[in-house]
Amino acid sequence: MADLVAWLIVLAIAAYACAGGTDYGAGFWDLLAGGAERGKRPRWLIDHAMAPVWEVNNVWLIFVLILMWTGFPSMFQAVFEALWLPLALAALGQVLRGAGFALRKPTRRLAQRRVYGAAFAISSLLTPFFLGAVLGGIASGRVAVGTTASADAWANPTSLMAGLLAIASTAFLGAVFLSSDARRFGADDLVDYFRLRAWAAFAALVVLALVALPVTRDDARYVWDGLTGGLGLLMVVLSGVCGLATVLLLLRRLHGPSRWSAVATVALAVLAWGFAQRPYLLPTSLTVDQAAGAAQSLRWLGIVTLIAVVLVGPALVLVYRLDTQGRLEPLTDADTAAAGTPGDDG
Template identity: 80%
Template sequence: MAELIAWVLVVVIAAYACAGGTDYGAGFWDLLAGGAERGKRPRWLIDHAMAPVWEVNNVWLIFVLVVMWTGFPTMFQAVFEAMWLPLALAAVGLVLRGAGFALRKPTHRLAQRRIYGAAFAVSSLLTPFFFGAVLGGIAAGRVQVGTTASVDAWANPTSVLTGLLTVTATAFLGAVYLCSDARRFGADDLVDYFRPRALAAFAAVVVLALVALPVTHDDARHVWDGLTGGMGLLLVVLAAVCGVATVYFLLRRSLRWTRYTSAASVALTVLAWGFAQRPYMLPTTLTVTDAAGDPETLKWLTIVTVIAIVLIGPLLVLLFRLDTKGELEPLTDADTQAARAPGDNL
């Protein structure tokens, strides 16, 4: 039962990486969109693409915390004791990001819009970095039961590279999804705007992954061995295939499948990390069995999880389906043309 709950945790982390990661990626491109005039249309698309579902994606994060706290309290305590600072910074980033996004759209004064927009964009960069740094520190074995908080726990080479990989992966997802949204909204100029950015983000992911190979070999050997053999290696290969397929579809301007292939590449990478860490929750000191809570608690957690999946899962699928079909926030041709800024060169 502990093994089952552990895999539920990994799958939910993968879901958050894909769903929430897309929103972080949109914020990343918001940050790089330029000044008020030049960035008007990209930010218009980001606002309309994110507005219907952006709050829903944090459900996955809450689910991760609840399952981790309830099912694996020993791990929860160890991680939050050793990593309280980056996790606190990520939490602050979540709050500022949500506030910035919610307040920017209804605000009419340009100075205030810039402040709220900067809070949203910068937090969209820093929050995934800190989450990635925490995962990197765990993978490198920097977190053990009784480990006190230190900079080395999350500012080591593996953590930094994992944080950067997380940021670039979200940028890749965000640009790919925004390409599809631009096509859906009839804004073909924005397809041409985000398509090269998606390709550039994928290239950055590849470069960082190559840089991470020797670092992981020396700094996180258990995870390295898991990623270079068995099921971990198979999932890494499948993730790479999905990434290359996304690039192929982008180059051919065939955007129908890019959402699925890009999300699959990220989800498969997270699952590969889960297989690579087996049988540990904290390599190489705390196994899944040792980290598990009381058997009775795990039994009820399993029951509640199944009920949540049965009741909430279909609703989330329906929500995202309605969003991709434009049923939640439909736009008219007049709206898409009105968003074009005079003299805006994309």
């Protein structure tokens, strides 16, 4: 049961990396869209594409936390003691991001819209970086039971590379999905706009992955060994194949399949990390069996999780599918305040 819960955590992280990563990626491109006039059309699409269904993505993060503190309390305590600062900064980024996105819609004055938009966009960059830095700190073996908080736990080479890879992954996912959404919303001028950015983000992802290879070998040896052999290596290869498939699908303008291949690219990369790290939750100091909570707690956690998957899972899949197929009621300019409003030039 402990192994099952551990893999549920990995799968939930993969789900959040894909679903939430798409959300963060939209904010990344919002940041790089340019000034008020130049960035008006891309931001219009981002406002419309980020329907309420996108915010369902945060459910996966809550799911991860519940599984951690219930199934593996010693791991939960160790991680939050050693890495409380980047986790707190990521949480702050999520709050500022949501507030900035919500408040810029009804705001009428251009100066205020810029402030709220900057909060949304910058937080979309920083939050995935800090979450990636946390995973990097764990993978490098710098977190163990009793480890006190320090900058080295998350400001190290592996954490830096993991944070940058997280940003590149979200940018890749966001651009792929926005290119498809541009076609769905009839914004033909933005299809190629985001298609080119998806290719650029994938190129950056490949470069960062190549740079991360020697860094991981020297700084996170146990995980490196897992990534270069066995199932970990298989997941890495499959992730690369799916990434290349996404590039080709975008080239052929097959936007629907490109979304699935982009999601597979990121999900398989997370699974590769999970296989590379096993049987440790905290390499190389705390295994799954050592960190497992009470047997009765794990048993009930598995039962409740199974019930939740059966009851909630199909509904989430249906909502995601209806949204990506454009069958939900589309947002209007009035809903998003994307149209011109009095005082925009004030």
